[in-house]
Amino acid sequence: MAYCPVCKREFEAKTECPDDKVALVDELPYQTVEGDTTTWVEIATVGSEEEARMVRGFLQAEGIPSQYESLEVNMLPVNIGTMGEIRVFVDAEREADAIRLLAEREEDFEAAPSDESVMTDDGPAMIADDAETVSEDDQKS
C-alpha cells in the first residue's frame, strides 16, 4: 500500500500519484482532516488542552491557522484518540512552516529553564479577569 503525500489518497500497485506526479510514500506520517475550505494536517500530539491552546496560540501568532481536538468543543469531525491525548492540526499548506517553528520553540524551551506556572494556568480568559482585578487593587493601595 502506498499513499500520495499531496492528495493523501491510497494507491495499490503504483509508485507515483497520477494526478500530482509525485512519488508515493509507504505511509502518511500524520492524519489529515478535510475541512470545508482547508485540509488540516496533524503536526503534534499534546497531553492536555492547556498545552494544545498554547501551541495553537503560538502558531496563530505566527499567522498559521490551527485547530486542535477538544473533548469539550468538537472543532473537527474526528474521533478523539486515547484519553489525555489531543492532536493539533494546522493548515496543510503551512505544515512545513509550522513544523519548523515548533522545532525552534522546543529548542527555546530546552535553552530556558521551564516555568511550571505557565503550564498549569486555568486558561487565558480567567487569567485576564484575575489580572485586571489585581491591577485595580494595586492602583488603590
Ligand SMILES: [Zn+2]
Ligand atoms: Zn496525489
